[in-house]
Amino acid sequence: MRLSTALLITGLSGVAAFTPASLSANAAHKSALSMVASVPRTETTSSAASDDWSPDSWTKAIAKQMPVYEDPEELAAAVREMERVAPLVFAGEVRSLHEKLARVSQGQGFVLMGGDCAESFKEFHVNHIRDTFRVIMQMALVMTFGSAMPVVKIGRMAGQFAKPRSEPNEVIDGVSLPSYRGDNVNREEFTPEARRNDPNLMVKAYYQSAQTLNILRAFSTGGFADISRLHAWNLDFVEDTAEGSRYRKLASKVDESLRFMKAIGIDTSSPEFTSVDFYTAHECLLLPYEQALTRQDSTTGKWYDCSSHMLWVGERTRDLDGAHLEFTRGIGNPLGVKVSDKCTPDELIRIINTMNPQNIPGKLSIIVRMGAEKLRKNLPELIRAVQREGKAVVWISDPVHGNTRKTENGYKTRDFENVRAELRAFFDVHDEMGSHPGGVHIEMTGEDVTECTGGVSSVTDESLKERYNTACDPRLNGSQALELAFLIAERMRLRTGLPPL
Numbered sequence: 001m002r003l004s005t006a007l008l009i010t011g012l013s014g015v016a017a018f019t020p021a022s023l024s025a026n027a028a029h030k031s032a033l034s035m036v037a038s039v040p041r042t043e044t045t046s047s048a049a050s051d052d053w054s055p056d057s058w059t060k061a062i063a064k065q066m067p068v069y070e071d072p073e074e075l076a077a078a079v080r081e082m083e084r085v086a087p088l089v090f091a092g093e094v095r096s097l098h099e100k101l102a103r104v105s106q107g108q109g110f111v112l113m114g115g116d117c118a119e120s121f122k123e124f125h126v127n128h129i130r131d132t133f134r135v136i137m138q139m140a141l142v143m144t145f146g147s148a149m150p151v152v153k154i155g156r157m158a159g160q161f162a163k164p165r166s167e168p169n170e171v172i173d174g175v176s177l178p179s180y181r182g183d184n185v186n187r188e189e190f191t192p193e194a195r196r197n198d199p200n201l202m203v204k205a206y207y208q209s210a211q212t213l214n215i216l217r218a219f220s221t222g223g224f225a226d227i228s229r230l231h232a233w234n235l236d237f238v239e240d241t242a243e244g245s246r247y248r249k250l251a252s253k254v255d256e257s258l259r260f261m262k263a264i265g266i267d268t269s270s271p272e273f274t275s276v277d278f279y280t281a282h283e284c285l286l287l288p289y290e291q292a293l294t295r296q297d298s299t300t301g302k303w304y305d306c307s308s309h310m311l312w313v314g315e316r317t318r319d320l321d322g323a324h325l326e327f328t329r330g331i332g333n334p335l336g337v338k339v340s341d342k343c344t345p346d347e348l349i350r351i352i353n354t355m356n357p358q359n360i361p362g363k364l365s366i367i368v369r370m371g372a373e374k375l376r377k378n379l380p381e382l383i384r385a386v387q388r389e390g391k392a393v394v395w396i397s398d399p400v401h402g403n404t405r406k407t408e409n410g411y412k413t414r415d416f417e418n419v420r421a422e423l424r425a426f427f428d429v430h431d432e433m434g435s436h437p438g439g440v441h442i443e444m445t446g447e448d449v450t451e452c453t454g455g456v457s458s459v460t461d462e463s464l465k466e467r468y469n470t471a472c473d474p475r476l477n478g479s480q481a482l483e484l485a486f487l488i489a490e491r492m493r494l495r496t497g498l499p500p501l
Contacts, residue, residue, distance in 0.1 A: 053326075055291045055327075055330070057326055060326075061321060061323040062319065063323035064319065064323075064324075065164040066286070066287065066323075067181055067185045070197070071199075077199075078202055079291070082292035083292050089213070096277065097277075097279045099362065100362070101362035101365065104436075104438045105362050105438065108149065108150070109438075110151050110438065110492065111394060112143060112151050112154065113156060114154075114156060115157045115445075116156060117163070117471070117475055118160060118183070118473075119160050119161050119208070120183050121204065121208065123471070128447065129157070129216065130215070130224075131445070131447060132444070132445055133224075133278075135444065135481050136155060141250070142250060142486055145254060145489070145501075146488070146498075148496060148498060149496075153279065154280065154281050155280050156280075156443070157282075158216070159307050161183050161205050161282075161286075162182040163181060163283075164283075164316045165179040170190070172190055175190075177190060178197060180195065182472075183205065184202050184289065185286065223274065225278075226273065227258065228268070230255075234247055234248065234251075243486065244482075247482060279310060281310035281336070282311065284311040284313055287323060287324065290307055290327060293306050294306065294331065305333050308333070309334070310333055310334045310336065311331075311333055311336070313355075315338045318337050318339070318351060320347070325351070325355065328355055329357075334364075335363060336366075336367050336441075337366060338367045339369070343378075345381050352393065356391075356392075365396050366382070366395055368396065370422070372422040374402070375425045375429065379426070379429045380429055394438040394439060396438055396439040396440065396441050397440050398440075399422035399426065400442055400473075401443075402422060403415065403419055409465070411474075412473060413451060413474050414451075414452045414453070414474050414476075415453050417454050419476075419484070423487065442476060443475045447469065447477065448477055449468065449469050450463050450464050450477070451475050452474050452477070455480040456480070457479045
């Protein structure tokens with residue numbers, strides 16, 4: 001199921017299937033954050049949503065990376081408001097993604113996850129969303145044509161606001177204020193007013209996410225994603241680069257294939273050629289927001305976090321006794337968990353057993369972020385443990401997070417060569433282990449930014465300041481992202497025995 005027109009209209013059928021438990025008559029008097037919702041004990045109810053789980057059971061566990069709100073009543077009021085809004089996504093869409101990820105876990109596809117490090121209110125614009133969507137479409141086309149297998153397209157969009165911080169407070173010139181945690185928590189300006197953790201920003205983030213999903217739905221089903229328009233996906237600033245030239249050549253091959261299909265009677269105006277399935281994902285970090293948007297499907301009894309199709313738990317919040325694993329273990333969404341070289345094989349198996357106790361294919365993705373050398377050393381043991389225990393997971397590479405450095409002039413950046421080296425190591429290890437490299441997860445944008453060095457765009461430490469626009473971590477620009485797509489496509493062709501592009 002594609003992003004539904006129900007995202008535009010709150011009153012469509014199906015909303016009743018996702019009624020927040022706190023709105024039921026027998027629970028209306030309870031606090032939005034203390035209300036315990038019961039799960040019907042039916043055969044269709046997921047065993048993960050067991051008798052001891054409810055949307056707010058995470059409040060009994062240790063919650064790391066959570067902002068401290070000075071006014072509990074203000075927080076409760078914001079949560080109550082979000083409990084009354086329409087879901088951002090629906091169960092059918094979530095199940096559609098789950099089915100695709102299940103095929104990837106069996107080696108029958110590849111996942112492309114991409115988007116901003118952190119969305120912001122001030123950068124919200126239809127053109128920004130369009131250009132990121134265009135790059136993802138370009139990358140997916142290159143990977144699909146190159147690997148001869150379906151590519152599952154997931155945007156880090158419509159909810160990727162909150163970010164974990166190394167320190168709870170930031171100190172500048174002797175003044176200590178709460179760290180900036182993303183636009184749905186506080187604001188970036190270094191003032192007491194801006195850095196106040198404001199729960200009403202969660203509500204603002206919800207409405208921006210709804211707009212983003214509407215725009216994505218329009219692009220994915222309204223003609224923009226028509227494969228006959230593949231030449232129009234090339235961004236202006238990428239057009240004259242070497243990767244832009246490679247893309248034009250590949251697009252010409254696809255055009256030729258489309259002409260051949262038309263000639264033999266295949267209808268290339270059908271939805272399979274004119275629209276795409278596009279899904280969203282974000283880090284499950286701000287748990288009051290996630291709890292408020294969790295709904296129960298009346299047809300299955302399962303709980304879904306309707307803030308996104310997929311959620312992942314970060315490296316800093318994946319504690320086995322932590323609130324984030326407690327929350328995610330009870331929802332029906334596909335899940336991800338980020339792991340670094342700090343994760344041991346035994347710990348990974350315990351995480352898998354917690355997040356996917358029934359070992360359902362496509363339910364859980366392991367997103368690996370280590371750096372090339374640490375990955376070559378540590379990933380084989382993790383894969384070996386998963387294979388030994390017979391666990392069904394999707395292995396995804398995050399080749400950017402483990403390669404962040406700070407330049408002499410104070411800019412955080414990532415070297416494209418290090419990103420490429422980690423991705424190469426990811427494929428090498430899976431080749432050695434006989435496992436399937438299932439996807440890539442990158443922070444990127446369709447804008448012509450100068451935030452990561454190297455690649456065909458030839459960004460240097462000195463030129464970072466020219467267009468360094470990120471509100472958080474550095475992102476690959478469009479040409480760097482497309483270059484990475486060609487590298488992945490070539491490697492996938494090598495695995496399948498196909499000739500070079």
